[in-house]
Amino acid sequence: MKKSSLLIVALLAFALSAVAQNNVPKPKNPKIDYWEEAWGTSQQLMFTIETDWSGNPVADDCTVEALFTGGDYTILDADKVTYSIYTDDDQLFVFTPEEFPQDFTEPTTELPYGFEGMCCDGTTLYFENRNAITATADPFFTWRIGIQVHYTVDGVRNSSDIIYLEVFPQMHPATEVTSTSFVADWSSEPNCMQHAGFVGYDLYVTNKATQETTVIADIPALTHVSEWGNNEPLPGRTYLLEGLTPGATYEYYVVSKHHWGEPTVDIPSNVQEVTLPLTDGHGYEAGDVNHDGVVSIKDVTDLVDSLLSGDNGICSQCADVNESGDVTIADVTTLIDRLLGSN
Ligand SMILES: [Zn+2]
Numbered sequence: 001m002k003k004s005s006l007l008i009v010a011l012l013a014f015a016l017s018a019v020a021q022n023n024v025p026k027p028k029n030p031k032i033d034y035w036e037e038a039w040g041t042s043q044q045l046m047f048t049i050e051t052d053w054s055g056n057p058v059a060d061d062c063t064v065e066a067l068f069t070g071g072d073y074t075i076l077d078a079d080k081v082t083y084s085i086y087t088d089d090d091q092l093f094v095f096t097p098e099e100f101p102q103d104f105t106e107p108t109t110e111l112p113y114g115f116e117g118m119c120c121d122g123t124t125l126y127f128e129n130r131n132a133i134t135a136t137a138d139p140f141f142t143w144r145i146g147i148q149v150h151y152t153v154d155g156v157r158n159s160s161d162i163i164y165l166e167v168f169p170q171m172h173p174a175t176e177v178t179s180t181s182f183v184a185d186w187s188s189e190p191n192c193m194q195h196a197g198f199v200g201y202d203l204y205v206t207n208k209a210t211q212e213t214t215v216i217a218d219i220p221a222l223t224h225v226s227e228w229g230n231n232e233p234l235p236g237r238t239y240l241l242e243g244l245t246p247g248a249t250y251e252y253y254v255v256s257k258h259h260w261g262e263p264t265v266d267i268p269s270n271v272q273e274v275t276l277p278l279t280d281g282h283g284y285e286a287g288d289v290n291h292d293g294v295v296s297i298k299d300v301t302d303l304v305d306s307l308l309s310g311d312n313g314i315c316s317q318c319a320d321v322n323e324s325g326d327v328t329i330a331d332v333t334t335l336i337d338r339l340l341g342s343n
Helices: 003-017 064-069 297-309 329-339
Strands: 031-038 042-048 081-087 124-128 144-153 156-159 163-166 172-175 182-185 192-194 198-207 212-219 222-225 231-234 238-241 249-259 264-268 272-275
Touching: 031 144, 031 163, 042 144, 172 272, 182 249, 192 231, 198 238, 212 238, 297 329
Parallel strands: 163 192
Antiparallel strands: 031 042, 042 124, 081 144, 144 156, 144 163, 172 182, 182 238, 198 212, 198 249, 222 231, 249 264, 249 272
8 A cells, every 4th residue: 555545544534533522512403494585686594593492502412302301401501602504515604794784894604693683583594685596697505505503612612513405406417327227316415404395306308319308207205204203305316217218418407396385386406417328338447436437536535525424426336446345445545546556
């Protein structure tokens, strides 16, 4: 093993162990109740920072059982609770004095618990003149919006997870591509919540040469059991498309359908494109884990991301670089060695 790959493995081990906890209680994960775009220009984000029956913010040991049975849980000092807003890929939202002149005199990324002002009434944030859903230029965000609660005691901090609400579905590149099939993948990361009123997805697939479009209607959501015991829909999933034309190029996207009051609201994803191989056989070089046609440092980072997150948005066949039958950290080092030309 080369020194450089040893270094990367050491950094990885450090990154994994750096999750080590401090003694400050971790705030219970917040919830996003609703995202609404009203009148084309006004955006509202309704959120819940979790409290007990008495309205005290609580730590993550406050379970539904603890609330109902009077069990022990940790009450947080409300004065030490703050929260931040994130968009898309964990981009921290900045409240500026230019946009919110009544509320801030300097750029601000954390609001105190219970903050009231022109931008917020404690449980709803108002973003005036920020287009998202209807935007064609400079959208506020393109995919999802999230919130994270912080608890800071004597300069030491613990934070909840970032909890996202997926407003737009996000279509990822195709996976498991064969000459006649591929998997459309608009799966979401953990800690993403489904937007209100979800009733199903419609998947649109167009053969670019013939302009023939197939619609797979009413694909249901995956669900999980919430802490309250009910089945909650999760945003995103995958769908296997079969019986396609070898060598053809397909454009595809998904529409997320919601009932908000009477009308159904359709929220489309971005459009992806895939060209199927003319013949089967895998067609990708070992190490090309993202199937972009080259083995590069991008494959290393994608493989590391996949190992750290447990996501399998990469080709497991191409990721088994050392042909051990499993995808592990050893494949990362083999891949790095190969890129450095020692193999
Ligand atoms: Zn592959």
